[in-house]
Amino acid sequence: MASVVVQTQTAHSIQSESVYVILQKGNPEKARLNLQYPFFLKHLHGNRLIHDASIILPSQAVLLDSGTGTAKILPTSSTLHGIDIYSTLFPDTSAHPNVHFHQQSITCLPPDWSSSFDFVSQTLLTPALTMDEWELALTEIYRILKPGGHVQFSDADWEQRYSSGGPGGRKLNSLMLALAARHSLMPDFSRKVPYLLQKIGFQGITVETRLLPVGRTLGADGIHGEMVMKNAVDVFKGAVLRLGGLEDARTERDFEALAASLEDDWANGHEGASGYYVICATKPSA
Numbered sequence: 122m123a124s125v126v127v128q129t130q131t132a133h134s135i136q137s138e139s140v141y142v143i144l145q146k147g148n149p150e151k152a153r154l155n156l157q158y159p160f161f162l163k164h165l166h167g168n169r170l171i172h173d174a175s176i177i178l179p180s181q182a183v184l185l186d187s188g189t190g191t192a193k194i195l196p197t198s199s200t201l202h203g204i205d206i207y208s209t210l211f212p213d214t215s216a217h218p219n220v221h222f223h224q225q226s227i228t229c230l231p232p233d234w235s236s237s238f239d240f241v242s243q244t245l246l247t248p249a250l251t252m253d254e255w256e257l258a259l260t261e262i263y264r265i266l267k268p269g270g271h272v273q274f275s276d277a278d279w280e281q282r283y284s285s286g287g288p289g290g291r292k293l294n295s296l297m298l299a300l301a302a303r304h305s306l307m308p309d310f311s312r313k314v315p316y317l318l319q320k321i322g323f324q325g326i327t328v329e330t331r332l333l334p335v336g337r338t339l340g341a342d343g344i345h346g347e348m349v350m351k352n353a354v355d356v357f358k359g360a361v362l363r364l365g366g367l368e369d370a371r372t373e374r375d376f377e378a379l380a381a382s383l384e385d386d387w388a389n390g391h392e393g394a395s396g397y398y399v400i401c402a403t404k405p406s407a
């Protein structure tokens with residue numbers, strides 16, 4: 122049976138201490154995550170769960186998915202631990218006895234997890250961790266990895282993220298940077314995370330980026346990409362309106378106009394989304 126374990130912090134304190142700007146934790150958020158997951162898997166990772174094709178894990182590997190949400194990584198012979206601050210997103214994995222969920226923040230992992238994991242994956246947590254929390258999270262990941270274990274981060278660099286190559290994309294980029302500043306979120310993931318990884322002691326740090334297909338002129342993948350990007354505008358709309366608005370985005374209508382200007386970009390030769398990165402690193406062998 123899959124288990125949900127609440128560790129020393131209470132679920133309430135884990136959630137209320139978090140700055141996670143996307144508050145959704147019900148069925149619409151599950152549907153959003155389930156739609157975007159295959160898009161990033163295909164176009165950012167070439168359909169590989171483990172991005173670095175040279176990594177060969179032991180057959181009984183122990184994996185951690187940080188901020189697992191609806192948890193898509195379901196290995197066969199491996200053991201997977203998924204953590205998230207919201208247990209409501211966890212899927213039913215009763216058919217997978219080797220999958221375990223924990224309501225837990227990546228910034229504070231159980232003391233007895235030290236040197237226990239072969240691989241850690243963390244996808245799309247830039248809306249959740251402040252700059253200080255990133256350092257805590259990376260330090261915790263280093264602690265729980267076995268010597269020689271690997272970590273993989275897939276995320277957006279907010280300074281470089283453009284959901285289109287046109288005016289709508291530039292406007293959204295500026296709005297997101299204002300949101301990051303208000304919550305002390307990390308704006309420069311692709312530069313800061315490698316710096317912190319090196320400082321903490323990781324080796325073999327690699328940084329890769331891909332232009333993602335977004336825009337209906339790019340066919341089925343581009344239509345899928347449009348839906349992913351429009352859903353993201355919608356969840357960040359909530360985050361901005363809860364602050365009373367930012368820049369010239371103050372109302373629902375402003376967001377409708379922003380979504381429309383992105384669609385115009387995609388229809389008018391400014392297809393593609395940039396600023397998404399995969400960063401990999403290894404804990405040195407003992």
Ligand SMILES: C[S@@+](CC[C@H](N)C(=O)[O-])C[C@H]1O[C@@H](n2cnc3c(N)ncnc32)[C@H](O)[C@@H]1O
Nearest residue numbers: 141154188189190205206207226227244245249
């Ligand atoms: C944008 S979703 C990404 C979910 C999943 N990684 C994916 O790619 O589909 C971010 C997830 O991180 C979780 N989260 C936020 N803050 C967290 C923290 N401090 N520790 C662990 N998970 C966190 C959220 O509840 C949410 O499920």
